Amino acid sequence: MRILFVGDIMGNAGQEMLETYLSQLKQKYHPQVTVVNGENATHGKGIDRHAYKRLLSAGADVITMGNHTWDNPAIEEFIGEANKLIRPANFSAGQVPGKGYTLIQINQLKLAVVNLQGRVFMSPSDDPFAIAERLIERLLKQTKLIVVDFHAETTSEKEAFSWCFDGRVSAVIGTHTHVQTNDARILPQGTAFLSDVGMTGPYDGILGMQRPEVIKRFVNQMPTRFEVDEQGRRCLGACYVDLDDVSGKAKQIQTIQINPDHPFMF
Numbered sequence: 168m169r170i171l172f173v174g175d176i177m178g179n180a181g182q183e184m185l186e187t188y189l190s191q192l193k194q195k196y197h198p199q200v201t202v203v204n205g206e207n208a209t210h211g212k213g214i215d216r217h218a219y220k221r222l223l224s225a226g227a228d229v230i231t232m233g234n235h236t237w238d239n240p241a242i243e244e245f246i247g248e249a250n251k252l253i254r255p256a257n258f259s260a261g262q263v264p265g266k267g268y269t270l271i272q273i274n275q276l277k278l279a280v281v282n283l284q285g286r287v288f289m290s291p292s293d294d295p296f297a298i299a300e301r302l303i304e305r306l307l308k309q310t311k312l313i314v315v316d317f318h319a320e321t322t323s324e325k326e327a328f329s330w331c332f333d334g335r336v337s338a339v340i341g342t343h344t345h346v347q348t349n350d351a352r353i354l355p356q357g358t359a360f361l362s363d364v365g366m367t368g369p370y371d372g373i374l375g376m377q378r379p380e381v382i383k384r385f386v387n388q389m390p391t392r393f394e395v396d397e398q399g400r401r402c403l404g405a406c407y408v409d410l411d412d413v414s415g416k417a418k419q420i421q422t423i424q425i426n427p428d429h430p431f432m433f
Contacts, residue, residue: 168276168412170314171198172340173227174347174404176208177368177375178395182221184367184403188425189226195433196407199273202280203227204316204342205252206235207368211375211395213239219252229253229269231282233318233343234290236265255284255318256302257293268302270309276412277310281336285319285328285343296331303335311415314338314408322348322362329360337415338408340364345374347404347422357416365404370426372396402426 171192176182185203193201205227208218213235222230232254236242246252246265256267268281281302283295295317306313313336319325320343329339334356341348347365354360366375372395373381380391403425409418425431 168200168273168278168312168410169196169198170278170338170408170410171196171201172314172316172364172406172408173201173203173367174364175204175206175342175345175366175368176222177345177366178207178209178211178397180395180397180401181366181368181375182208182218182225184401184425185222185225185227188403188431191431191433192405192423193226198407200228200271200278201226202229202231202314202316204233204318205230206233206318207375209239211393213237213242214252215239215241216245219245219249223251227251228271229280231280231316231318231342234284253280253282255282255292257283257295257298259293267298268306276312279306279310279313281306281313281315283315283317283328285317285321285324287324288320295328299328299332303332307335312337312410312412313415314340317341318343320344325362326360329354329358333358334416337410337417338420340406340408347424351406351420351422353417353420357414359408359417359420361406361420361422364406364422365402365424367403367405368401369396369399370402371399400427
């Protein structure tokens, strides 16, 4: 089984990049499942119903979230019925709407996609390691094909998680930092790992935001309002992972970058 994972969709620019390239990526790489992180899809903060439907129409099979899940209150109106949208499973279990994982049927196989959030330099959440221990134990009774979107700030926490669950999950793909890392690998027990898959959206912004206000914040420490850089050049960060259908172990992981310096080659 091949999984295509597209990194954080940033604003309208990110949505347009997905609409432009996802069908071409599918033609080139032939994934069975496409996972898209959509926590920044609506104006860079959260997701609303319109953006959710737009990402699905572009070809996403599962949409994961992160620390900006609740930044757009509109999500509360539909997350309970959005069966292809998952938020971090370690968000106050039983206290918030939505779910932290989903199971997808592909012919005779089931794929579990899990969303978790780290705790280092992040907003408060339950222990992702403890939540994952219990959740993965249950999921392994249904499938050996388990992909985790680990939404976290530090590479050390992402690496620690991947090593902790090496051989028990098929892949740990990091999101949140918006910068694709160069550490794609398969760990000794068969778990594919990438610290961060990168961002889909503005190429010339600062992590997708307009540069002047971000620079101003660093220069004078005064509060400023960040806006998505919707007018500049654009990029798409992604990866694909090949999994063994029987063992669930990863066979290959490969990063994908589309931007003005790395144009798409069919």
